[in-house]
Amino acid sequence: MNSINHFNVVVIGAGPAGCQCARTLAKLGYKILLLEQHETFQKNDFSSAATPQETLDKFNLPETVVGSYWQKISIVTTNINHTWASPKTLGAVLNFAKLREFLAGEVKNYGGQVWMGCRYTEHFQENGKTIVEMRRFGGDKLTVTTEVLVDATGPARAVMYDKKNSKPQFLTAAGIEYLIEVEGREYDKYANDLIFFLGHKWMPKGYSWIFPMESAQQRLKIGVARFNLEHKQIVETKSMRWYLELLIQDYMKLEKYKLIDTHGSTVKYSVGLKDIYYQDNVIAIGDAVSTINMLGGEGIRHGMENAEIASKYIKRYLDKHLFSFRPYQREMQIRYAIKWNISEQMGRRRYMQDSDELIDKGVKYLKSLTVEDMMKILFEYNFQKLYKGLGKYIQRKLKLVWQQINNFFMAKFS
Ligand SMILES: Cc1cc2nc3c(=O)[nH]c(=O)nc-3n(C[C@H](O)[C@H](O)[C@H](O)COP(=O)(O)OP(=O)(O)OC[C@H]3O[C@@H](n4cnc5c(N)ncnc54)[C@H](O)[C@@H]3O)c2cc1C
Missing domain, CATH: 3.30.9.10 (D-Amino Acid Oxidase, subunit A, domain 2)
Structure with a gap:
């Protein structure tokens, strides 16, 4: 069987980022195809999916996607442990399969198509059209055309990097x-x-x-x-x-x-955010452009936020108010580069250098912070409170490094 369909946007990968992008654009009335290689969402139910309350509110997520709520955060090290508790709900552990099932259902409700068990294989340009080829589970090859193609394949980055393209480190x-x-x-x-x-x-x-x-x-x-x-x-x-x-x-x-x-x-994760964000009418989102924060491995909220940003530019492109996705890359890097860079440096220290004694020392200091401070550190990447626990010399050094990183990225992306 070989069928040809035309879409405004084809999104490859039904993770949180791809689903949210397809959901937003389908709601705006565009003809959308969302493609996922797995036949069901239970098959790659891989994420722990802990997220702050903000994710539920911001993306209008129903209770049905919540596994459990949490109002405490605990850290256990080799020698010590501590719990920060709040009287109110701080966030949820999502049911990752149900989250994506719900979002894909929304895509369908808004008139979009969702093809499960369908693997993207390649795309190319022919007579001014973008042809996308895929293979259905069991062997059928399908072909569609699209105005915009979205790489939401997560770490696979299957659309942006074909075998000829060398990936960054x-x-x-x-x-x-x-x-x-x-x-x-x-x-x-x-x-x-x-x-x-x-x-x-x-x-x-x-x-x-x-x-x-x-x-x-x-x-x-x-x-x-x-x-x-x-x-x-x-x-x-x-x-x-x-x-x-x-x-x-x-x-x-x-x-x-x-x-x-x-x-x-x-x-x-691409160090220094060196992923390819776009190529002509192909645009990458979510983990395919390293929206995951390397310090704590939180990626769902950021992938969905990124999908919203990308959708805004895709809409402008489809409406012929934009002819290159360069401004999308710029907005993404201004938004994430500095915080992500600092998180990566902190992650490297914590996971690749620190001794057990240093880890204990760090957590001992954290004990003096409130649960609100901890939420700011873990989910807003606001590290001011952490700096206060360090000696004056390290504080000065960090401030200098922060300023240098800030200046570098501002000069590069503004
Ligand atoms: C073990 C683990 C625990 C985690 N815990 C948390 C957590 O607690 N909280 C949190 O916020 N984040 C967590 N994350 C990170 C979070 O899950 C990811 O950042 C998030 O899922 C990224 O979303 P995405 O849509 O960009 O990509 P993905 O969720 O990776 O989705 C990509 C989709 O593309 C599909 N795909 C790939 N190639 C093709 C192809 N050729 N054709 C068709 N489809 C294709 C894949 O099957 C997949 O469904 C965790 C990650 C891991 C690995």
């Missing part, structure tokens, strides 16, 4: 997670709390976590993530699964639990 991290069911009294210990494990005992060169999911089923997400870089002090590490078991046996001391699912994925 990426900072990579791998993460795996168990979804487990536990007994009621065990679940209650972890309800409402985002627990992060730092320190060499729990996950050298990375971090691990326990997040609550649906309380009715007493489900928890237990995960570990690790950077693929050399550590100054740590030479040998064990397998990722070994550290997952360590959490279950040593920290949780679980005698009984039911493993529901094991999933994981890779994050590929």
Whole structure:
């Protein structure tokens, strides 16, 4: 079978960024095709999907996509632990499959098409048209034409980088997670709390976590993530699964639990945001342009925000008020470059250099901060409070580095 359809926009990849972009443009009345290689959203349900309350409000997300809410943040290191609690809800752990299912449903409700189990293979220009080729699960080749093509394929960057294109240098991290069911009294210990494990005992060169999911089923997400870089002090590490078991046996001391699912994925972040943002009428969004923050691995909110920015420029392009996506790249880099650069530097220090003693020292200092301060650090990337805990000399040095980075990016992108 070989069918030809024409669309205003074809979005490749139904992650949070691709779905949100397709949702916004379909709502505006454009003819949209959203393409996803997996047949169902349960098949790549890879993300822990913790997010602040802002994400639910800003993107009008219903309760049905929420696994659980949280109002506490805890940090556990090799030697110490501390919890910051709030009387109000601070955020949610989303059901990642349900989130994308909901967003894709919205695309359909607004008149767009969603083709699941359909893998993008290539695109090319012919007689002034952009031809997109894809293969349906089972073998059928399909061809469509489009005015704008969106690369929302996450770390694969499958549209922007064909085999001929050399990719920039990426900072990579791998993460795996168990979804487990536990007994009621065990679940209650972890309800409402985002627990992060730092320190060499729990996950050298990375971090691990326990997040609550649906309380009715007493489900928890237990995960570990690790950077693929050399550590100054740590030479040998064990397998990722070994550290997952360590959490279950040593920290949780679980005698009984039911493993529901094991999933994981890779994050590929372009240092200095050197991704290709656009090429003629092809534009990249979400993790395909490194919208994930490398310090804490938060990417859903930023991918969706980025989709909104991209949609604004795609609309102008389709309406013939814009002829190049250059302003899109500029807005993205002005918005993210400085904060992302500082987060990356902090991440490198934390995960690739710091000794256990330094990690403990850092968390000891954090104990003096309020839960509001912690939210600002973790989700607004506002590090002012952190600087105050450092010595005057380091404060001055950091201020200088901050100014230099700021000047560099302002000169480059304004
Ligand atoms: C283990 C782990 C835990 C995480 N935890 C959190 C967290 O707690 N909070 C948070 O905010 N973020 C978290 N993240 C990051 C977050 O999940 C990502 O940043 C986010 O999913 C990126 O969205 P995206 O739409 O850009 O890309 P993706 O979600 O990666 O979606 C890309 C889509 O494109 C599809 N695709 C790829 N190639 C093709 C092709 N050729 N044809 C068709 N489809 C294709 C893929 O199947 C996929 O569905 C985590 C990531 C990992 C790996």
